[in-house]
Amino acid sequence: MAGVSPADLSPGDRVALLVPGSARYVDVVLSLLVRGIIPIPMDPRLTESERAGILADLEPTLVVTDPSELEALALGWAPGDVPLARPMHVTSGTTGAPKGVYSGVLDVQAAAALLAEERLLWGFNAGDVNLVVSPLYHSAPLRFAIGTLLAGGRIVAPGAFEPAAMTAAIAEHRPTSMFVAPAHLQRLFEHWDEHAWPDLDSFRLVAHAGAPCPDPLKRRLIRVFPEGSTWEFYGSTEGQFTACRSEEWLLHPGTVGRARPGRTLAVDEDGLIWCAVPEHARFTYFNAPAKTQAAWRGDAFTVGDLGHLDEEGYLYLDARREDLVITGGVNVYPAEVENALAEHPGVTDVAVFGVPDERWGQRVCAAYVGPATAEELTAWARERLSPPKRPKDYQRLEAIPRTLTGKILRRSLTQVAPSPPPSS
Template identity: 35%
Template sequence: MSTPGLWHIAEQQPDRTAVIDTDGREISYAELSARANSYARGLRELGLEVGDAVVVLQPNGAELLAAYFAAIQSGLYVVMVNWHLVGPEIAYILTDSGAKAFLAHERFAEAAVAAAEEAGVPARARFAVGSVPGFRDIGLLASGTGRQRPEVRTAGSPMLYTSGTTGRPKGVRRPLTGADPDEVPAASTWFFGIFGLAPFDDHVHLCGSPLYHTAVLNFVAISIQLGHTAVLMDRWDAEEMLRLIERYRVTHSHMVPTQFRRLLALPEEVRARYDVSSLRNMIHGAAPCPLEVKRRMLDWWGPVVTEYYAATEGGGTVISGREWLRKPGSVGRPWPGSTIRILDDGGAELPAGEVGTVYMKMGDARFEYHRDRAKTEQARVGDLFTLGDVGYLDEDGYLYLHDRKNDMIISGGVNIYPAEIEGELVMHPKVADVAVFGVPHEDWGEEIKAVVQPADGVPPSDELTAELLAYARARLAKFKLPRSVDYLPELPRDPNGKLYKRKLRDPYWAGREHAI
């Protein structure tokens, strides 16, 4: 029996709240579906056909979700663009995806105009929420088309672009299924089931990260499809999150370790001020979580903190809070239907406890990087693929990650994993953020460099460097110690916590070939 999704809920429970928008306005299922229908009909009248792409450059909000659900019921690929990108980067995505329509927001007007011009998007296919020069008001996309469902309805799909930290981003484009968009995919219900989330079980989802991120979009869209109200934040703030949890009795969210650290940095009296007893499953991934941060969150929120490791391309692991206390540092066991293997550089499988490259797959699912068959094949061994992470499986099948293979430091022939060093240094009270990587060394090949973002009010100094290195010496073997520390006012992370380490590392290797 299929699960009734957005459009069925809109018919059966039209006044049910689908979204709490960023301004606190409540959007009903009837209102959200009607807006999605209008956009879908407008895109069809514009000439978009099944298999075409629409690009969306918008902040979190009901407008973005209406555009998403318009594409999902029209057989379109919908590309959510990272709004931190500049005009030429967005133009590349418009061109690479073959976008037939571009839906932007006035907040990003300058980048939107530059991208549309460079990519040659026709004026008739440019629409904006608010005022953007050369773009038509998005209301015109829906005007005169009616609020009924479009005549042709077939399931579309997100087309997510990888972050592109090692070159041009690549679109992950899956074949369209031809399924009925009124039927929630069994995979969505199954995926939420991994985290103990079921249809119509009074869950409330809090979205504090940008919806251009794969997992964030999935969690919000599936929540709405399963009858869970989604509470949207425009920009994440630690205390505001606690306020929203209490106000709307939030039960689940998708978070990153950076947010945990900022929550823990709140004064104890602030944290104690808010009732978080409604929480059932606070799910995190996307970046390594220092062990001490995880322990402190479990102490505060209880065993509702669940970690997972996954890929846009498919497959992953999960571990509950209770399991993690038994297996600290693990990212869990494979999901049902997912396969995790550890392979050596020759593609041979390694036994439990031996470190190698992590490969995975999800059932028989296949994907390809859009217009990049070479990258697709490079990431595969047989029907398995890798994100380039290094780790091992223990005797019980729990996965432990060491680092990204490309981030690994080889110093004097010894493999050193920066994530371990970062996890120790970031717990120093004078450190707000830290990145560790290898820099050139004539004898050893590479030596360890730490780049630190000091905590607010802490000035960089030789004394601070000495204090941090002494702190590290008490916690790490000598061969893992940074040989030098540099300082920056802020490290380059995206809002989901992903560190753009290459931006930090590359200047040190300018004019030289990287050792990896």
């Protein structure tokens, strides 16, 4: 554990958590939040190079890299406590420079309002059992776990996603809620088709987000879970935009819903989606004032996604933020991967892009110019990039297609990319 002692932490201090998720992990996050200390959940699989670059910008007071170090941070909390901060999750941008989404220390009124709106929307209660399916360093699964615990419920965290383990947890613990990405649903359904389907009647809330959900998968989700239990929401690390019951989706196929309570949606003349939020939901990008200024217009922010609203206020996404690749619910920004690959001495130019994949939604691919081999680049990426960011396919080209102004023509690259492998 690098930095100051846990006993010396004060409101506003930041604690980077680079350890696997667990029930104790969530306990520590809550212990910090109710004291106004800001946890920074991070992927423990980040390479040393990635860690160093991110932590240099975030300036944490304390860095935790060993799960045994969590015990000293479990300072205690109780259901009914109000978190005085939001976790500072890290997101990137088209520049490939990860930044922390920072809300600072909230006053008691703002903190209570933030907690109340989550509980009102999702109905967290003392009888809830939340099954943690996604990694807890992501904002959505951590939010659902925190909301459950603060309402007096409990969480079940089986560890890294594996269909058999999740199925066993459903049978043993009879969860009432879970957050999933579409890739999780697809793998669970495949496993259950091959083996046996568990009893799903205990679920009152199954929420999905993080990537587009194919129509057949969505309709199957609605069929197999209890009526009224399934939801989709659209949001980002920065904030939440919409929430949509599946029954609404059936009437408006393709929508991601209407503005969630307390929010107002607008789409500008360029198709950019803006979301006006209350004061307690505002944020900045830590140590990045220019990036912060570009994201806000009055009380509304954007993350660069494009869409349109129908006459009833239902939002439809037309395109995710420029160049973003969503693989298994994880956002991968090509510029960050390109920066890492461009450092290889056998690469003179490189472009990273996503191609459709039946299981993961998209998979990361790279086209490059230079004498390096795909094997060399695979080894290079393994040392510098965490697993979701590592390209699965490499193409050597004579030149990277670009516009006259030098912008990569990624769509032309996807047209010559290898076809996705058949699903097993």
